[in-house]
Structures are given as C-alpha cells and as structure tokens.
Amino acid sequence: NAGVTQTPKFRVLKTGQSMTLLCAQDMNHEYMYWYRQDPGMGLRLIHYSVGEGTTAKGEVPDGYNVSRLKKQNFLLGLESAAPSQTSVYFCASSKDPLLHSYNEQFFGPGTRLTVL
Amino acid sequence: AQSVAQPEDQVNVAEGNPLTVKCTYSVSGNPYLFWYVQYPNRGLQFLLKYITGDNLVKGSYGFEAEFNKSQTSFHLKKPSALVSDSALYFCAVRDQGYGNNRLAFGKGNQVVVIP
Numbered sequence: 011n012a013g014v015t016q017t018p019k020f021r022v023l024k025t026g027q028s029m030t031l032l033c034a035q036d037m038n039h040e041y042m043y044w045y046r047q048d049p050g051m052g053l054r055l056i057h058y059s060v061g062e063g064t065t066a067k068g069e070v071p072d073g074y075n076v077s078r079l080k081k082q083n084f085l086l087g088l089e090s091a092a093p094s095q096t097s098v099y100f101c102a103s104s105k106d107p108l109l110h111s112y113n114e115q116f117f118g119p120g121t122r123l124t125v126l
Numbered sequence: 127a128q129s130v131a132q133p134e135d136q137v138n139v140a141e142g143n144p145l146t147v148k149c150t151y152s153v154s155g156n157p158y159l160f161w162y163v164q165y166p167n168r169g170l171q172f173l174l175k176y177i178t179g180d181n182l183v184k185g186s187y188g189f190e191a192e193f194n195k196s197q198t199s200f201h202l203k204k205p206s207a208l209v210s211d212s213a214l215y216f217c218a219v220r221d222q223g224y225g226n227n228r229l230a231f232g233k234g235n236q237v238v239v240i241p
Contacts, residue, residue, distance in 0.1 A: 068228070
C-alpha cells in the first residue's frame with residue numbers, strides 16, 4: 011500500500027506559467043482534498059471532492075482548478091501561476107464520513123512549489 | 127464556523143520532561159478532534175482523535191490528549207519527551223454536523239525537545 015502519493019515533489023515556475031499537480035491514493039477512499047501550507051497559517055483547504063466526478067470549493071479556491079475523473083486521482087491545476095501561490099501543497103484522502111463518521115484524513119508527502 | 131487556536135508558536139522542553147501542546151476549538155455542535163504531527167519535509171501523520179466517550183484519548187508514539195468540553199480544549203500530552211518528538215504539531219476540528227468531512231486546522235506548534 012503506497013497510501014497517498016503526489017507528483018512532482020518540487021517545482022519552480024515563472025509567473026504566468028501553468029502546471030498540474032497529481033495526487034493518487036490506493037485506499038479506495040471516496041473523499042479527497044487539496045491543501046496549501048504557509049508558515050504561521052497552518053493548512054488551508056483549496057478544493058475537495060466527495061466522489062468521482064465531483065469537486066467543491068474550499069477556503070482558498072481562487073487561482074486553482076481541480077478535476078476528479080477517476081476515483082483514485084485528484085488533480086490540482088494552476089492556469090496562470092502567481093508568486094502568491096508559492097507554497098507547499100498537500101493532498102489528502104479519507105473514507106466517506108457519512109458511512110464512517112470517525113475517520114481521519116491521510117496525507118501525501120507534499121509538493122513544494124516556487125513561483126518566481 | 128469551526129476553528130482551532132494553538133496559542134503558542136513554539137514549545138521547548140527538555141528530554142525526559144512532560145510535553146504539553148495546547149489546543150482550543152470552536153464549533154457550533156459537537157466536535158471531532160484530531161492531532162497530527164509533521165516531521166521536516168514530510169506530510170502530516172495522524173496521531174490520535176476524539177470522537178466520543180472517554181475524555182482521555184491515547185494515540186501513537188506514547189501521546190495522549192484530554193478532551194475538556196467546558197474549556198473547549200484538547201491538549202496533547204506526553205509524559206516523557208524524546209528528542210525524536212521534535213516536530214510540528216497540528217490540532218484540527220470538524221463539526222459532527224458536517225458531512226463533507228472538512229477539517230479546520232490550527233496554525234501549528236513547533237516542538238523542540240532539548241537533549
């Protein structure tokens with residue numbers, strides 16, 4: 011079991027460039043999440059998905075798009091990167107809370123993104 | 127809205143001494159509470175959770191946490207700290223009424239265990 015994996019681990023972009031971050035999980039989890047982590051601010055939810063083909067906005071969705079075409083994958087896209095998007099991005103997954111009310115989220119190792 | 131406060135930026139403790147990391151929460155209903163740990167350049171690892179029942183919750187690596195409803199707190203504790211416990215610790219809360227499992231995280235506490 012690999013758990014939650016993220017690709018790439020590091021990336022440097024120039025302002026205005028685009029990129030996609032890939033998250034994959036092999037635990038058959040229904041729910042998946044994208045967070046960003048900035049110093050002194052903890053983790054903030056960008057977007058999340060409650061199942062294949064569904065996505066929803068989180069706390070800080072502006073400038074990002076997501077897709078969940080397959081249950082095991084959750085993609086985060088930056089269409090036109092800005093320096094304010096320099097951050098560490100974490101993907102997480104969990105079981106369906108309606109079926110498993112006391113479940114925790116499992117996190118990937120993170121992607122460190124720098125936008126120049 | 128649900129939220130978590132971790133009032134201290136950094137906690138310094140000598141190896142072998144008790145370790146406490148503080149967390150207070152705010153939810154409209156009953157809370158689910160979690161503690162996660164993050165080692166340098168790693169993702170978050172689950173330590174323990176409170177759902178219901180016994181107010182003292184035991185978790186991984188000898189950690190435990192005490193749920194106090196009247197003080198809306200969920201402090202993380204370890205009786206004897208190890209140097210390897212040096213890491214960033216996050217408290218998180220979810221309102222039981224939320225079906226989307228959205229967690230609100232605190233800003234994190236850096237724990238430094240001094241040899």
